[in-house]
Amino acid sequence: MPQRFTFHPRDLTRSLAATAAVTALALTSACGSRAGEETAAAESCVDTSGDTVKVGALNSLSGTMSISETTVRDAIYLAVDEINAAGGVQGKQIEIVAEDGASEPTVFAEKAEKLIREDCVAAVFGGWTSASRKAMLPVFEDNDSLLYYPVQYEGLEASENIFYTGATTNQQIIPALDYLAETGVKSLYLVGSDYVFPRTANAIINAYAADKGIEIVGEDYAQLGSVEFSTIVNQVSASGADAVFNTLNGDSNVAFFREYANVGLTAEQMPVMSVSIAEEEVGGIGIENIEGQLAAWNYYQTIESPANTTFVDAFKAEYGADRVTSDPMEAAYNSVYLWAATAEKAGSFDVADIQASADGVSFESPEGTVVIDGENHHVTKTARIGEIRADGLLYTVWESAGAIEPDPFLEGYEWAADLQVSE
């Protein structure tokens, strides 16, 4: 056996010097533009010369968000199938490239970039959490591509490269407050998960309440995923508030409503207005714990309109009679149709042409007519308060007078002046 060689410190110095030299050589040959200089725009590789046009579907198919996001994926596929059956967009069949966001922001960013740069898709549909949207936003801006984001969110954002087909705050939270004020609510207790959406929502609620003379008697945040609510529910119970505004997310809702029912609180005594509970979630919480409580959305499965009947029937025919349709699913379904309609109007799949033609593009959607606002890339939406009934579905008990124009920065509300941010 040969003498075992020991790596001498001299070898380390040498190898470090060699690596440094190689790296430095590589770096000097590769220094791009600096801050303030214009970067050459990335060349789009989208090719629509054939019979098909590729789009991406980027939803979490694994991880904690998969339960919600797979329903959105189903709705995207349904819309694409329908459009293809009707002849496609500009005569081209839509081809979906699916990717898994895996409930992780970094994966969303990676897959978005892959869809744009490797698969050369014309647009991407998907995302759910604000974290996933924030992670994808720079990818779509840097590569100048398009994302259609289908979930209600906290507002204060308007990217050229994103179309927001879910509600912004003035189409969901403010109407919910209007409804509560109309029904005579004078004091509110705020319960939310500890992240940006509930924090922003509650900042808006506080400003609204200060302006309208509603008292905020408590404001509590639970860790995301927390299932221990006895303390919070006891405080809510003792507060004597007229109503609770609930911005909890995910599993926390199950624990919260069970505890709420356990201490004997009912919808008659102290109604809970929720903004993250839709048809899908009611089953998990248990109808006995949540019957009679309120939710604020733009769409319910029970809306009576020809467009909705068609949508619900088609969805059940495709995925099973036991499945339900919800607001984010409908917004995702709309987003595909809105993109297709914009492309038809523009006569092109080019990002710049879509952006230029988007203003005023409309779709007769299950929730009613939705129209794209070309300035902020949101859509008009009718706000609806729903009551959860014994069959597990939500029924509209109040709706806004017509569709509400999107105002993501709340510029049209004087009381919200302190909440505004520089764009």
Add this chain to the structure above:
Amino acid sequence: MSRFFATRAGVWSGFGAAALVLFGAAPLLLSGFRLGLLAQFLCYAIVAVGIGLAWGRGGMLTLGQGVFFGMGAYLMAMHMKMADAEFRNGHGAVPDFMELAGIRELPAYWVPFASPVFTIAMILVLPTGFAVLLGFAVFKRRVKGAYFAILSQALAGAFAILLIGQQSMGGFNGLSRFRYFFGYNLDDAVNQQMLYFIAAGVLLVVVAVALQLRRSRYGELLVAVRDAEERVRFLGYDAANIKVVAYAAAALFAAVAGAIFVPVVGIISPASIGIVPSIMFILGVAIGGRASLVGPVVGALAVAWAQTALSEQFPSAWTYAQGLLFIVVIALLPGGIASVAALTKRFQAKSATVEAAA
């Protein structure tokens, strides 16, 4: 073959080959997007080299490298957000995400991160210093084995929870939307390639440092502590000191990897630094072969590559395929991918004897 790599010429040719692949072949063959992904994977590999040292050589099952990775990443992200705000709205401006969270005044602890020098110093010192303090507290009390593993994992969980609650650190969403890396535009393809070269260079440096530590007298002591801590102590060495060095080196590597990860990937959030990512770091090392030098690097790259390739191929079923892969590798190759060479050699020797007998 393994004997050749134990010689001086072998080591140098190994480095040469690695440099040729990383600096020559990869940029030529891969698209910009794939090269960016490789840069991300190289960051994981840098973390893995540290784990190989602490766990493979030192026997410390560090289930919480996400803490150090996260520290490095967040420190770098703070500087990049500051630089971004300063470039857009002047000196002392509040980063965009803080405005969204309703924070109008820049918190005092953010201010010094406007300086690139201060930031780099912090990335090198803060996580390492924390590891030294923690290491002394833990190893002097002779906490080891499962207890140390649980402690380090709990730390990763706690760190992620702590950050989720800090709106001034981006909370659950984390920090994203970076535009510049020390003055260079991040949306420029040339600069993205530059980041890849930095990641590749750092990986080679880190491997060289790890090699030096392994081959030195210290490396022998570290293995001795791993295999028979009591005996080393009877010989008059303080085992805690020996362990702290490896633990701190692993922390430093992870922090540097985190700092490069941020400009490469463009986002850092608690989801990238908590318990699950920490376990993924360990998994790569286990798959690659924890005790060997290149095993952890190969393992980290293989796991990350498999995850990407499988999820692109089977978006809704890739987690099963990945799980199966882990089980197969661990069951058939307990020594990791690095043990394949040894196994084939044994197989060849065996068939040679069989032939000779026949």
